[in-house]
Amino acid sequence: MCQSPVGKVIKVNDSTILIEHKGKTRELDSKLVDVKVGEYVMFSLNIAIDKIDEEEAKMILGEL
Amino acid sequence: MKIEDRKLFLKYALPCASTFVTRGTLTQEHLNDLIRTVSDDNLPNENVEEMFKVANAMCKIIAMRMNKSSIDSEVIRQYFLLEHSKVVDDRYELMRDFNPIDCKTYAGIVTKTENGHAIVKTSRGEREYKTLFAKNAREKDMVVVHFDFIVELITEDTFKKMQTAELEYGKRN
Numbered sequence: 001m002c003q004s005p006v007g008k009v010i011k012v013n014d015s016t017i018l019i020e021h022k023g024k025t026r027e028l029d030s031k032l033v034d035v036k037v038g039e040y041v042m043f044s045l046n047i048a049i050d051k052i053d054e055e056e057a058k059m060i061l062g063e064l
Numbered sequence: 065m066k067i068e069d070r071k072l073f074l075k076y077a078l079p080c081a082s083t084f085v086t087r088g089t090l091t092q093e094h095l096n097d098l099i100r101t102v103s104d105d106n107l108p109n110e111n112v113e114e115m116f117k118v119a120n121a122m123c124k125i126i127a128m129r130m131n132k133s134s135i136d137s138e139v140i141r142q143y144f145l146l147e148h149s150k151v152v153d154d155r156y157e158l159m160r161d162f163n164p165i166d167c168k169t170y171a172g173i174v175t176k177t178e179n180g181h182a183i184v185k186t187s188r189g190e191r192e193y194k195t196l197f198a199k200n201a202r203e204k205d206m207v208v209v210h211f212d213f214i215v216e217l218i219t220e221d222t223f224k225k226m227q228t229a230e231l232e233y234g235k236r237n
Contacts, residue, residue: 004117004155005155021158022158032124032125042117042118044122044151044154044155045150047121047122049117049118049120
């Protein structure tokens with residue numbers, strides 16, 4: 001395990017964010033990260049755990 | 065994290081670092097060095113905990129939930145013994161690129177020890193595990209295992225808690 005899935009931020013709320021992962025959306029608790037729409041996060045369960053750059057995100061998503 | 069808590073975190077986390085080797089983000093030699101360092105009751109100079117992003121983040125969340133200012137042994141055990149399986153299964157549902165059975169922690173009883181290894185009986189059956197992180201493990205001891213390692217000896221109370229959590233989690237999923 002250890003490497004978590006990645007999603008693109010599509011909406012930012014007060015304490016949650018909405019991300020898109022492989023065509024599906026998921027609402028995440030965002031207390032550990034500070035992100036903007038269009039950025040990428042790693043997540044586990046329903047928690048955003050870290051912000052990552054677009055290139056690394058696309059490699060994990062298999063888009064590069 | 066305090067020194068002893070860092071050591072405990074790494075004993076729980078390092079067994080699954082073989083997945084980093086498989087993915088090419090860590091060499092086998094480096095992993096062997098880290099395992100040797102921790103099994104000698106020392107800490108690596110580098111901040112290896114940061115490599116385990118999921119475990120680190122989940123422990124931070126659990127610490128917040130417990131109103132603790134930092135990750136300690138109680139937090140680490142709460143995550144790896146009682147909350148790790150749901151994290152593993154959720155990730156498996158999304159990515160399906162690893163074996164979730166290997167990745168979970170299990171409570172078990174040592175049935176035999178020999179030359180750095182022990183046979184441990186868990187809900188998965190009897191298998192051989194390395195005793196590098198639990199060199200004092202003896203026959204009939206209750207232990208927690210992760211991947212190919214005995215992580216530490218546990219009390220009968222913790223053993224029962226893990227078994228109950230495993231049964232309840234199994235019923236829900």
